[in-house]
Amino acid sequence: MVVQSAAEAITYPAVGAELDIEGVSHAFDIDGAVLPVLDKVNLSIAPGEFVALLGPSGCGKSTLLRLVAGLEKPRSGSLREDEVRISGPHPSRVVVFQDPTLFPWRSVWDNVALGLEAQGILKPQRHRVDAVIELVGLSSFRNAYPHQLSGGMAQRVALARALVNDPKILVLDEPLGKLDSLTRIAMQSELVALWQRKGFTTLLVTHDVEEALVLANRVIVLSDRPARIKADIAVARPYPRHRGDPYLADLRKQILGLLGLEATW
Amino acid sequence: MSTYSVSDATTAAAPRAAVTFANLSGSYGVGLAASLAWLAFGLSCLYWPDVGDWSRTESLAIGAIVIAAFILFGTFSADYLGSAGQALRKRAPWLVAFGAFVTLWEVATAKFAWLPLPFFPPPQSILEVYTDDxxxxxxxxxxxxxxxxxxxxxxxxxxxxxxxxxxxxxxxxxxxxxxxxxxxxxxxxxxxxxxxxxxxxxxxxxxxxxxxxxxxxxxxxxxxxxxxxxxxxxxxxxxxxxxxxxxxxxxxxxxxxxxxxxxxxxxxxxxxxxxxxxxxxxxxxxxxxxxxxxxxxxxxxxxxxxxxxxxxxxxxxxxxxxxxxxxxxxxxxxxxxx
Incomplete structure (x- = not known):
């Protein structure tokens, strides 16, 4: 079942960082009881790779992302970015959450500028904010407030807010999960285009099998809680991918089987 | 005093060629009623004698009549007065109510003393405080x-x-x-x-x-x-x-x-x-x-x-x-x- 991702002879631009997850276990204390969520997860992601994490809901995917982002520390094991241990949040690893979580009191421009402002480098780097807003196609909304945006636009702003920092690893926690299906398909293509252009390493959590297959080089299937890696599947297809591709359909069937949903096929 | 409404307004403004009947029952009518309410207030100050000794009755009457004139002028030139004209039009019903209220207050205190003095002083005695104190x-x-x-x-x-x-x-x-x-x-x-x-x-x-x-x-x-x-x-x-x-x-x-x-x-x-x-x-x-x-x-x-x-x-x-x-x-x- 485990297919080597190295089988793909794609060379990635040097922007992305390597991510190593080694023997990571994590648990939560809930009312005195210990709830294990991650069980010795080992995962090595090459610079510039696009990896999708698939798993049943509540299996601990998002927890793994929080560990990668440095928002929490694992109970055991280690995470390393380019061989440097991850000990806290850093703008080189930016997360885009399922909710855009834009700051409602800031305009689009000010929301995107947040990272540069927090790092104290906004003044000389203002052009980067303009450029990235242009990149996600929201130049005419730069002065709008979040409550004036549609769901898709808000998520684009969230993406711009992450990209302005030129992250080495982009961490996506079901970023398209709440969008309508048409906006979703459009944004999937945009995401691939951005990734190809910028070359960052991408780690995407999703529970949409099709989305994982259309976007990622590699799909990691996780087990039920506590999450373990069940399968590591290379998706060796060039971009842009077609949803009707029989190769992808085959993989989809295989993955649904792994998730215990073969009956739905 | 609140009986001044469309019928009075129509007779008062009938000769004006530019003013149509539809206008009178609409935006102009309320403005006219407001103006008349304030005119009534002014006239009520002058018409009956005061039951007490107040020095500002006449000033108050003049003030009320000036206000009535302003409202009248504002109502008919609201379109040329920009935001001030719009504000006046919007508040015209309140001006009617307020004009009627002060008229009633004047009559009930200074003129017929329906409300006991000195606990309910008339408007002119309050004006007197503002000018003299x-x-x-x-x-x-x-x-x-x-x-x-x-x-x-x-x-x-x-x-x-x-x-x-x-x-x-x-x-x-x-x-x-x-x-x-x-x-x-x-x-x-x-x-x-x-x-x-x-x-x-x-x-x-x-x-x-x-x-x-x-x-x-x-x-x-x-x-x-x-x-x-x-x-x-x-x-x-x-x-x-x-x-x-x-x-x-x-x-x-x-x-x-x-x-x-x-x-x-x-x-x-x-x-x-x-x-x-x-x-x-x-x-x-x-x-x-x-x-x-x-x-x-x-x-x-x-x-x-x-x-x-x-x-x-x-x-x-x-x-x-x-x-x-x-x-x-x-x-x-x-x-x-x-």
Whole structure:
């Protein structure tokens, strides 16, 4: 079942960082009881790779992302970015959450500028904010407030807010999960285009099998809680991918089987 | 007097060629009625003799007639007066009601004394207060504003800083929270007797009390505002490289601002109460003191006059606060309009 991702002879631009997850276990204390969520997860992601994490809901995917982002520390094991241990949040690893979580009191421009402002480098780097807003196609909304945006636009702003920092690893926690299906398909293509252009390493959590297959080089299937890696599947297809591709359909069937949903096929 | 409506308006304005009947029953009609209501007020002042000795009856009548003329002029040239004309048109029904009210008040007090004197003074005696007792009234206004502003700013600042601190830091919360619970709910006026003999001056004592009355609601609401900020905002800011100071100043405080303004509003209300009581009891200046003084002389007109000024000041202060809020919180939708 485990297919080597190295089988793909794609060379990635040097922007992305390597991510190593080694023997990571994590648990939560809930009312005195210990709830294990991650069980010795080992995962090595090459610079510039696009990896999708698939798993049943509540299996601990998002927890793994929080560990990668440095928002929490694992109970055991280690995470390393380019061989440097991850000990806290850093703008080189930016997360885009399922909710855009834009700051409602800031305009689009000010929301995107947040990272540069927090790092104290906004003044000389203002052009980067303009450029990235242009990149996600929201130049005419730069002065709008979040409550004036549609769901898709808000998520684009969230993406711009992450990209302005030129992250080495982009961490996506079901970023398209709440969008309508048409906006979703459009944004999937945009995401691939951005990734190809910028070359960052991408780690995407999703529970949409099709989305994982259309976007990622590699799909990691996780087990039920506590999450373990069940399968590591290379998706060796060039971009842009077609949803009707029989190769992808085959993989989809295989993955649904792994998730215990073969009956739905 | 409210019987002036479409029929009167039609006869009055019939010769005007440009004015159609549809206009009269619509926007012009109400304006005309307002003008007539104020004219009626003026004429009622002049028509019947006063039952008492008031020196400003004629001035009041002239004033009312001038207002009636202004309304008439404004109604028919509203289209050329820009926003002022629109405002007049919008408020015309209120002008009708208010004109009718003052007419009724005039007739019920100065002319037929249906309401007992001196407890219900007529409009002209209140006008008399504004013209003849103006210096003393203005002094009182300035004294009140000075006291209120000082106490309010001190209380709001301390309340805001305390609220942010206990909302942010559990350690500070541990020490401040019990004190707040114990002292906060106590009405600030309960401190009055102690404050007036422990503080060096009645002015400093009142400032302290006003600050106390303001500080409690501001503290509690700022605190709850900071405490209820979604952790997702902090997560986002932290992954983007934010330091703790950025999290407080650029995340917690802006997110808490809507709550802070509720606290500032509540604080303003309770500090007004303290201001008036403090002025009535200890301070020898201000509108509260003026009211007390007027009561001593059974000068009821002065009391009403001071009440009107006080109401305008309080309402003005709240308007100012809401304007500031609307400025700062443009990003919010659906805020209450004051």
């Amino acid at each position: 103006l210096p003393k009234l203005l002094d009182s206004v300035f004294a009140s504003i000075k006291l209120q502003l000082g106490g309010y700013i001190i209380g709001a600042t301390i309340g805001f800083v305390t609220g942010v601190s206990i909302g942010w830091s559990q350690k500070i919360g541990y020490w401040v929270h019990p004190v707040l619970r114990f002292i906060g709910p106590l009405p600030a006026t309960a401190w009055l007797p102690i404050a007036f003999f422990t503080f060096p001056s009645s002015w400093s004592a009142s400032t302290f009390l006003i600050a106390l009355a303001t500080g409690f609601p501001v503290t509690v609401l700022t605190w709850s505002g900071v405490a209820s900020v979604s952790t997702a905002y902090y997560d986002v800011a932290r992954t983007l490289g934010a330091k703790p100071s950025f999290l407080v100043l650029k995340v917690a405080i802006p997110a808490a601002l809507p709550h802070v303004f509720v606290g500032l509003f509540m604080g303003l209300g309770s500090s007004f109460a303290v201001l008036v009581v403090a002025e009535m009891i200890g301070v020898k200046a201000g509108l509260g003191w003026y009211l007390q003084w007027a009561q001593g002389w059974a000068a009821y007109a002065n009391m009403y006059a001071a009440l009107i000024v006080m109401s305008l000041l309080c309402s003005g202060a709240i308007t100012l606060l809401f304007r500031t809020r609307d400025r700062l919180l443009v990003w919010q939708k659906g805020v209450v309009k004051w």
